[in-house]
Amino acid sequence: MSEKKVHSVGIIMNGVTGRMGTNQHLLRSIHAIRQQGGVKVTAEEVIMPEPILVGRSKVKLEALSAQTGGLPYATELEPLLEDPKYQVYFDAQTTDRRVEAVSQAIEAGKNIYCEKPTAERFEQALGLYTQASQKGVKHGVVQDKLWLPGLMKLKLLRDTGFFGEILSVRGEFGYWVFEGDAVTAQRPSWNYRKEDGGGIIIDMLCHWRYVLDNVFGAVKAVSCLGATHIPRRWNEQGQAYECTADDSAYATFELEGGIVAHFNSSWCVRVRRDDLLTVQVDGTRGSAVAGLRHCWIQAYGGTPRPVWNPDVDQPLNFFEGWQKMPQQENYDNAFKTQWELYLRHLVKDDPFPWTLLEGAKGVQLAELGVESWKRRSWVDVPAIES
Numbered sequence: 001m002s003e004k005k006v007h008s009v010g011i012i013m014n015g016v017t018g019r020m021g022t023n024q025h026l027l028r029s030i031h032a033i034r035q036q037g038g039v040k041v042t043a044e045e046v047i048m049p050e051p052i053l054v055g056r057s058k059v060k061l062e063a064l065s066a067q068t069g070g071l072p073y074a075t076e077l078e079p080l081l082e083d084p085k086y087q088v089y090f091d092a093q094t095t096d097r098r099v100e101a102v103s104q105a106i107e108a109g110k111n112i113y114c115e116k117p118t119a120e121r122f123e124q125a126l127g128l129y130t131q132a133s134q135k136g137v138k139h140g141v142v143q144d145k146l147w148l149p150g151l152m153k154l155k156l157l158r159d160t161g162f163f164g165e166i167l168s169v170r171g172e173f174g175y176w177v178f179e180g181d182a183v184t185a186q187r188p189s190w191n192y193r194k195e196d197g198g199g200i201i202i203d204m205l206c207h208w209r210y211v212l213d214n215v216f217g218a219v220k221a222v223s224c225l226g227a228t229h230i231p232r233r234w235n236e237q238g239q240a241y242e243c244t245a246d247d248s249a250y251a252t253f254e255l256e257g258g259i260v261a262h263f264n265s266s267w268c269v270r271v272r273r274d275d276l277l278t279v280q281v282d283g284t285r286g287s288a289v290a291g292l293r294h295c296w297i298q299a300y301g302g303t304p305r306p307v308w309n310p311d312v313d314q315p316l317n318f319f320e321g322w323q324k325m326p327q328q329e330n331y332d333n334a335f336k337t338q339w340e341l342y343l344r345h346l347v348k349d350d351p352f353p354w355t356l357l358e359g360a361k362g363v364q365l366a367e368l369g370v371e372s373w374k375r376r377s378w379v380d381v382p383a384i385e386s
Contacts, residue, residue, distance in 0.1 A: 006038065007047045007347045010086035012110070014077060014101060015093035017055035019188070020115065022064065024144070025092055026053070029336040031068045039340045047343045052080060077101065081108040088113060088346065094190055095197035099124045106131050112139040113342050116206045117366065118359035120197055125363040126384070129356035140342045140352055141359035143210045145277075147334035150290035153325050154281060155215050157297065163283025164300075169216055169255075170280040171263035173204060174248075176270050180234030187267065189235035192243040199245035201226050204265040205369045206362030208251070210354070213361070216281075217255035223378045224251040224369035229268040251369055254378075289322070293331075296322040357386055 013030065015021045030049050033039060038046035053073040055061050061073035080086055081104060089105035091098050091114040099119045102112055112132055118141055119125035132139040145151055157163060177187050190196040191203070201224065212219050226246035234240050248266035255261055275291030286299040304321050338354070345352035361384055372379040 005045045007041075007045070008050050009047060009088060009343060009346060010083075011049050011051040011088040011090055012054055012077070012080050012086045012105070013051045013090045013092070014054040015091060015097075015115075016053045016064065017057055017060040018092055018094075021055075021092035024333070024335040025090070025115075025339070026051075026064065026068065028333045029339045031071075032333070032336055033339065033343075039343050041344070041348060047347050049339075049343065050085075052086065054080065077104075081105055081110065087111055091115060095120055095202065097197075099128065102128055103131060106135050106137055106139075109135065109137060111137045111346060112356065113142070113339075114140075114356075114359070115142050116359050117202050117363050118356060119363055120202065122360060122364045122367045125356070125360035129360050132356055138346055138352075139356045140338075140345070140354055141356055141362075142335065142338060143214075143354045143358065144334040144338060145207055145211055146214055146354075147331075147337040149293045149329075149331040150275075150277075150295050151211065151215060151279065152329075152331065153295035154279065154288055154290045157281075157286075157288055157295075158215065162286050162288070162297065162299070163281060164285030166216065166257070166259050166281060166283045168282050169212070169259065169261035170282075171208065171261070171265075171277070172273055172279075173263065173277045174266035174269045174271075175276050177247075177267040179230060179232070180238075181240075185233065189233065189241065191267075192230075192233055192245050192247060193241070194245040199226075200265050200267060201246050201249045201251075201369050201373075202363070202366045204249060204263070205251065205366040206359075208253070208261075208263050208265075209362040209365040210358060211279075212253060212255060212261055213358075216261065217257050217259050218383075219253050219255060219365060219381050221254040221378050221380050222251060222365060222369050222372055223253075224249060224372040226250075226370065226373045229266075249369065288325075295325040297325055298322050357384065360384065 016026050030051050038048040040046055053061050053064055053071055058075055065071050065073050089110040091102055095117050102114055178185050191198040227248045228243050228246050229248050231243050233243055248268055251263050253261040278291050280289045288297045298321055304316050344350040368379045
């Protein structure tokens, strides 16, 4: 029996000590891929990621290294950018640190994979794409929600014509993030400081851009209202601070084909729905509501006929009129799925359309959302040419 051909890919994983970097990218993606024996290309060929963990806290890095079987770690980035053993630079730092580090990595000739937002400003994000293209390195941006089972089921319904003509998309995202005084906050304090790259508009409109573009239709215009509902929170040291970033966003989008989409995003909302994210799609022939993993459908022939009468209790139980979609596929972790696609792109040149240009589109929409809020008006979203 012949030995397997192993393609080793050295990856600098910067910012891996943060919540997202640790849980989704290291433990549930790269470490999980290593535990399964790499990314299988053929029966005789695999791709094996060989990461080095980078962060500012040596104590956290030591703990992560021990948890993942002794992976190497470092607190200094620059020497690693000069090391040819590492072909990929991955960035999961806070947004305000990303542009400088990614730009340095591009200049060092590293292939790029990074979290979004790729920058705080559209000009910076587009600049990274231009720089990477001119340097000739491969590049990709995390767009994880495209591989959530619930959204993949919505895309399947669209592709098979279930909806007929899609009329509208309604998204509800968020949950109550505790202020940090009486109950510990579930999100880092920098999220609520604009000067540190925080704000829900820059965070979530980057997500909604790639979800809408890829699943429903290209975004043509935006109307957005932001708010800072909670003006004072407490940080990780228990100290009070003033919130300078928006914690809620109420945005309406005009999509290609006349589809209207509306997404509420808030860290100041208590959940009474199926999941932390729900997306409802209404079409002429049917509707669907998806959470992160599950999806419920209601076809035209199964749609009830309500009659408005506020003087009596509602005789219909509207939840009973929906059918849960069966589990027709096995779904892996969304971040891990995209990591595997990126690694195949690096080694085997498989298609990977989720580039720094797509990341720039997300930052563009967030920036225009803020502009809409300031102007209190609709703002067109210009097409970006590659």
